[in-house]
Amino acid sequence: MAETTQAEISAEIAAIASEVRAAANAGAPPELQARRDYAPYRSSVLRHPTHALVKADPEEIERTSPAFGHTDVDLFEADLTIQHPGEPLGERIVVAGKVLDGEGRPVRNQLIEVWQANASGRYVHKRDQHPAPLDPNFTGVGRVMTGDDGSYRLITIKPGPYPWRNHLNAWRPAHIHFSLFGSAFTQRLVTQMYFPGDPLFALDPIYQSVVDPAAQQRMVSEYDHDLSVPEWALGYRWNIVLTGPKSTWMEQDDDHE
Amino acid sequence: MSSSSETGAFVQTPSQTVGPFFGYALPYQGGADVVDRTHPAAIRLHGRVFDGAGVGVPDAIVEVWQPDESGVISTELGSFERDGYTFTGFGRVPTTRAGDYTFTTVKPGVAVAGGVAGVAVAGGDATGAGHPEAGAASAAVAVAGAPYALITVFARGLLHHLFTRAYFVDADGAESFESFAQTDATLSTVLADRRATLVASQDGPGSYRFDITLQGDNETVFFDFDA
Numbered sequence: 160m161a162e163t164t165q166a167e168i169s170a171e172i173a174a175i176a177s178e179v180r181a182a183a184n185a186g187a188p189p190e191l192q193a194r195r196d197y198a199p200y201r202s203s204v205l206r207h208p209t210h211a212l213v214k215a216d217p218e219e220i221e222r223t224s225p226a227f228g229h230t231d232v233d234l235f236e237a238d239l240t241i242q243h244p245g246e247p248l249g250e251r252i253v254v255a256g257k258v259l260d261g262e263g264r265p266v267r268n269q270l271i272e273v274w275q276a277n278a279s280g281r282y283v284h285k286r287d288q289h290p291a292p293l294d295p296n297f298t299g300v301g302r303v304m305t306g307d308d309g310s311y312r313l314i315t316i317k318p319g320p321y322p323w324r325n326h327l328n329a330w331r332p333a334h335i336h337f338s339l340f341g342s343a344f345t346q347r348l349v350t351q352m353y354f355p356g357d358p359l360f361a362l363d364p365i366y367q368s369v370v371d372p373a374a375q376q377r378m379v380s381e382y383d384h385d386l387s388v389p390e391w392a393l394g395y396r397w398n399i400v401l402t403g404p405k406s407t408w409m410e411q412d413d414d415h416e
Numbered sequence: 417m418s419s420s421s422e423t424g425a426f427v428q429t430p431s432q433t434v435g436p437f438f439g440y441a442l443p444y445q446g447g448a449d450v451v452d453r454t455h456p457a458a459i460r461l462h463g464r465v466f467d468g469a470g471v472g473v474p475d476a477i478v479e480v481w482q483p484d485e486s487g488v489i490s491t492e493l494g495s496f497e498r499d500g501y502t503f504t505g506f507g508r509v510p511t512t513r514a515g516d517y518t519f520t521t522v523k524p525g526v527a528v529a530g531g532v533a534g535v536a537v538a539g540g541d542a543t544g545a546g547h548p549e550a551g552a553a554s555a556a557v558a559v560a561g562a563p564y565a566l567i568t569v570f571a572r573g574l575l576h577h578l579f580t581r582a583y584f585v586d587a588d589g590a591e592s593f594e595s596f597a598q599t600d601a602t603l604s605t606v607l608a609d610r611r612a613t614l615v616a617s618q619d620g621p622g623s624y625r626f627d628i629t630l631q632g633d634n635e636t637v638f639f640d641f642d643a
């Protein structure tokens with residue numbers, strides 16, 4: 160069987176996008192989340208639930224979240240460039256922003272985990288067979304706790320795009336994987352942060368699984384010259400909004416520290 | 417700011433798949449051990465994650481978040497650096513090549529921390545802390561709900577994680593799942609023919625099996641708490 164081409168995948172993406180535009184023109188509310196069933200991303204086909212999710216009021220365990228703190232995460236883990244004896248290769252960057260809840264309040268003292276490819280687009284993972292060099296000075300894993308204002312700041316190397324096997328000549332836009340805990344487990348989020356202006360956005364089924372153009376933009380960091388450090392690193396700002404159940408639990412004490 | 421819409425509301429950041437390459441980032445030493453195996457109440461909670469073709473999913477990662485055996489929700493730090501004694505209530509483990517996962521944990525009690533409105537706790541002790549009997553006594557009297565562990569599944573191919581609940585049912589039938597369904601508000605809303613997918617059933621001494629089927633006839637009930 161011939162491998163699916165990018166043109167075929169792009170046609171599927173375009174067909175779904177035009178349905179989404181038609182729905183929007185007819186007054187449908189925007190889809191804020193990724194579609195769980197997004198056929199251009201082939202791995203989703205056999206892995207998405209076909210039954211409707213069962214709506215449930217969150218109970219106590221879902222309105223709380225595990226406690227992480229300074230005993231779990233060292234301060235230096237927020238700098239992915241200092242984990243080895245030498246300096247990693249690539250473009251050093253600062254990634255910073257705030258984690259907020261749906262009311263705009265800071266999500267404070269909560270855990271962020273990140274992982275990413277190196278500057279050549281290679282992960283330190285045994286299943287990554289992309290023939291690009293590993294960097295002995297870059298693992299690509301970091302952790303950071305948000306501050307009292309919900310802010311976080313990471314130092315890393317700009318990841319490279321990389322090929323994957325979804326279809327022939329498939330390339331992921333450069334991204335950093337983020338895993339976040341909020342003050343309630345219902346706010347749990349795993350996502351990817353992208354870089355502005357990537358020419359691969361239009362071609363990438365994972366990015367495009369978020370079908371609403373405004374929602375897509377919420378995954379894209381912005382270049383922020385005020386975050387850049389003279390003679391040292393460029394800055395990208397990315398704010399993250401974790402929403403949870405919208406009723407009944409607003410007064411939770413979420414102070415884990 | 418980029419995350420706020422024109423209306424000024426703070427709109428959620430979309431989810432994206434955990435991808436295939438989380439293996440050197442998210443799993444951690446001790447992630448499977450919510451309690452140490454030597455804990456007097458230690459049980460095995462295990463199962464297989466299946467895709468829609470009935471094949472085990474080798475690149476999933478499963479998280480558990482649960483109260484302790486008396487229903488207390490932990491606020492302790494230390495999930496990433498286990499000391500072997502402190503119960504933090506959180507665990508995380510990647511599936512094996514066969515799609516299997518295993519946690520060592522305890523059977524959760526009905527959560528009592530925080531004293532949820534509408535849940536009358538016998539004796540007026542809303543914390544339950546230091547009173548292991550409180551959960552059991554009140555379960556017979558007034559606690560609405562059945563004990564469960566919150567299970568979260570991430571995998572390559574899952575564009576959004578999935579929440580489910582593992583309700584523990586003993587082989588001796590002392591607590592039947594149908595009795596849970598009568599007292600648990602959520603279970604009572606789940607169609608009877610799908611409830612069985614939420615059972616962690618005893619498959620041996622101190623061992624409970626909870627398979628997770630992502631798609632198909634026997635598809636696990638997954639929850640939307642954003643109602």
Ligand SMILES: [Fe+3]
Pocket residue numbers: 276331334336435437
């Ligand atoms: Fe990736």
